[in-house]
Amino acid sequence: MDLSVINPVLLIAAMIAAATPILLAAIGELVVERAGVLNLGVEGMMITGAVGGFIIAVTTGSPYLGFLAAAVGGAVLSLLFAFLTQVALANQVASGLALTLFGLGLSALMGQSYVGIKPPRMADTPLGPLADIPVVGPIVFGHDIIVYVGLTLVAATWAALTFTRAGLILRAVGENHDAAHALGYKVKGIRTLAIMFGGGCAGMGGAYISLIRVPQWTEGMTAGVGWIALALVVFASWKPWRVLLGAYLFGGIAQLQLNLQGAGVAIPVEYLAMSPYIVTIVVLVILSADKSRAPGSLGRTFHASQ
Amino acid sequence: MKLTHLLVTAALALGFASAATADGHAKTKVGFVYVGPVGDGGWTYEHDQGRLAVEEEFGAAVETVYVENVAEGPDSERVMTQMALDGADLIFTTSFGYMDPTNNVAAKFPDVKFEHATGYKRLHPNVSTYSARFYEGRAIQGHIAGKMTKSNIIGYIGSFPIPEVIRGINSAYIHAAKVNPDVEFKIIWVYTWFDPAKEADAAKVLIEQGADVVLQHTDSTAPQAAAQEAGGVVTFGQASDMGQYAPFPRVSSIIDDWAPYYIARTRAVMEGTWESMDTWDGIGPGMVGIGDISDAVPADVKAEALALKAALGDGSYHAFTGPLNKQDGSPFLGAGETADDGTLAGMNFYVEGIEGDIPQ
Numbered sequence: 001m002d003l004s005v006i007n008p009v010l011l012i013a014a015m016i017a018a019a020t021p022i023l024l025a026a027i028g029e030l031v032v033e034r035a036g037v038l039n040l041g042v043e044g045m046m047i048t049g050a051v052g053g054f055i056i057a058v059t060t061g062s063p064y065l066g067f068l069a070a071a072v073g074g075a076v077l078s079l080l081f082a083f084l085t086q087v088a089l090a091n092q093v094a095s096g097l098a099l100t101l102f103g104l105g106l107s108a109l110m111g112q113s114y115v116g117i118k119p120p121r122m123a124d125t126p127l128g129p130l131a132d133i134p135v136v137g138p139i140v141f142g143h144d145i146i147v148y149v150g151l152t153l154v155a156a157t158w159a160a161l162t163f164t165r166a167g168l169i170l171r172a173v174g175e176n177h178d179a180a181h182a183l184g185y186k187v188k189g190i191r192t193l194a195i196m197f198g199g200g201c202a203g204m205g206g207a208y209i210s211l212i213r214v215p216q217w218t219e220g221m222t223a224g225v226g227w228i229a230l231a232l233v234v235f236a237s238w239k240p241w242r243v244l245l246g247a248y249l250f251g252g253i254a255q256l257q258l259n260l261q262g263a264g265v266a267i268p269v270e271y272l273a274m275s276p277y278i279v280t281i282v283v284l285v286i287l288s289a290d291k292s293r294a295p296g297s298l299g300r301t302f303h304a305s306q
Numbered sequence: 307m308k309l310t311h312l313l314v315t316a317a318l319a320l321g322f323a324s325a326a327t328a329d330g331h332a333k334t335k336v337g338f339v340y341v342g343p344v345g346d347g348g349w350t351y352e353h354d355q356g357r358l359a360v361e362e363e364f365g366a367a368v369e370t371v372y373v374e375n376v377a378e379g380p381d382s383e384r385v386m387t388q389m390a391l392d393g394a395d396l397i398f399t400t401s402f403g404y405m406d407p408t409n410n411v412a413a414k415f416p417d418v419k420f421e422h423a424t425g426y427k428r429l430h431p432n433v434s435t436y437s438a439r440f441y442e443g444r445a446i447q448g449h450i451a452g453k454m455t456k457s458n459i460i461g462y463i464g465s466f467p468i469p470e471v472i473r474g475i476n477s478a479y480i481h482a483a484k485v486n487p488d489v490e491f492k493i494i495w496v497y498t499w500f501d502p503a504k505e506a507d508a509a510k511v512l513i514e515q516g517a518d519v520v521l522q523h524t525d526s527t528a529p530q531a532a533a534q535e536a537g538g539v540v541t542f543g544q545a546s547d548m549g550q551y552a553p554f555p556r557v558s559s560i561i562d563d564w565a566p567y568y569i570a571r572t573r574a575v576m577e578g579t580w581e582s583m584d585t586w587d588g589i590g591p592g593m594v595g596i597g598d599i600s601d602a603v604p605a606d607v608k609a610e611a612l613a614l615k616a617a618l619g620d621g622s623y624h625a626f627t628g629p630l631n632k633q634d635g636s637p638f639l640g641a642g643e644t645a646d647d648g649t650l651a652g653m654n655f656y657v658e659g660i661e662g663d664i665p666q
Binding site for chain 1: 512
């Protein structure tokens with residue numbers, strides 16, 4: 001065993017890179033679920049964002065445009081889900097699963113001629129002298145812009161849900177859509193916007209994998225990250241900061257265990273491999289011992305006549 | 307209502323009629339169960355190339371179906387059962403974890419032939435197993451890796467700790483240590499066959515910890531991309547050529563060529579000569595191919611690697627030739643002795659020199 005081979009600065013950078021896709025997808029899904037909609041299509045929207053972002057980034061040479069396209073792509077795909085569940089009043093669970101399957105197939109089709117291509121590299125955020133501070137600089141200020149976008153989204157979501165009128169309305173729709181409707185709020189419109197926000201976030205999360213973390217396009221490359229994000233929202237009791245904690249815990253321990261394996265730590269590999277799941281669940285379950293519960297109308301279909 | 311009913315019946319009758327006249331005899335239906343997507347660029351991609359070769363060979367006489375991304379375990383049993391119910395005559399199940407499900411389903415469908423890749427259980431007369439001697443290719447990779455590493459640290463991304471993977475690690479290590487006694491193997495188990503993000507993470511960790519050669523036993527090209535991004539790191543294509551990453555970081559590759567086997571077995575089913583058997587072919591019969599060794603490899607090393615390939619191919623050299631000890635120092639093979647297939651098939655120990663424990 002030789003722990004000195006682990007470089008803490010690189011480790012933390014890798015942790016953040018591993019956590020960001022989960023964080024983006026989970027914060028989007030959190031908003032969707034707080035509006036009372038259960039969208040199981042996160043995986044499908046992520047993979048669509050991954051391929052869409054990749055194609056645009058390669059075609060235009062700009063990773064920024066790639067991320068923008070990924071967000072738009074995810075949001076457009078989520079509109080399909082919004083149509084099925086809000087207009088056609090289809091079952092949300094079935095529609096979400098269908099969205100995942102559709103996204104996986106669509107992305108495989110779109111990405112066929114993009115296998116083995118290297119995407120343009122995204123530069124680190126130009127934070128000037130801040131990034132040159134020893135140790136702290138590379139850990140806190142040495143990341144790509146999307147990492148900071150993810151963190152900002154968490155803070156903004158928390159602030160919006162807690163302090164703004166829009167957040168209050170969104171929560172009202174999610175807690176009791178009949179009451180919200182009686183108050184004159186457009187339940188379907190609000191939910192559609194929330195679904196699109198979720199789709200956009202999931203798309204960006206997917207693009208983070210194909211443009212920064214790997215970086216390449218491979219069919220099915222999100223490999224279940226969307227499902228982890230979905231589970232994370234539940235374990236985080238639908239609270240933004242806990243989603244952040246959960247995503248960083250999960251991504252962090254996933255990276256740490258790989259590093260420990262490489263360093264030859266004498267812990268059985270099976271325990272190391274399962275540790276990200278166990279630690280994340282245990283921590284979030286302990287945190288949710290307070291009176292948090294799911295939004296009251298979560299997963300229920302709304303129609304004004306009922 | 308009546309009109310619709312009439313139309314549907316008519317359409318069905320027409321459909322049956324045309325199907326019956328077009329064929330004359332029933333098509334042979336061949337099913338494939340894949341562990342990853344056909345576009346993984348590695349393992350599953352090559353199996354699908356084999357499927358396409360079957361279609362090309364027999365044309366209208368066969369119909370092939372496949373299901374991709376099938377999880378190992380109970381889920382695969384469901385997929386195989388459905389394929390058998392849908393009339394498949396021959397089903398190839400292409401991952402180690404399908405071993406028990408394949409035998410379970412085979413018991414229920416005695417008239418359907420099953421072919422399981424990389425396993426060893428043939429509990430029923432309608433089950434065959436087949437695999438390739440990938441470890442012969444690993445020997446060549448180990449040789450090149452041992453010669454090319456400057457840090458003397460070689461990273462290895464393992465999927466699951468099963469004999470097939472352990473054999474590859476041992477074979478690569480033996481031949482790397484033979485040309486470079488200072489070489490050290492760092493092994494990371496990712497517990498997945500296909501998860502590009504995780505594979506890339508594992509490759510990055512190995513590179514950060516000093517490895518300048520990364521071998522992979524997972525199915526995607528993500529470790530190649532990670533190595534390319536890091537720069538100065540040598541990789542090898544796994545299961546497929548992964549030629550998009552040539553000439554560097556990918557300097558050579560192991561290519562699985564399943565097409566001749568799939569064609570032969572499909573023909574056997576058509577002609578009624580199919581029998582349960584175990585096939586384990588290597589470089590000689592062509593089931594294991596060695597991808598072009600790029601110019602990034604020094605000419606003398608390339609010549610040695612090609613000589614090794616020739617010796618493995620004509621059988622004059624065996625990748626596991628003694629004297630070799632097990633990791634704990636106990637003797638494994640005496641001088642000049644070679645490992646028999648039974649030992650290789652169940653290999654669950656590291657050879658002397660590799661550090662760390664195999665997860666049990």
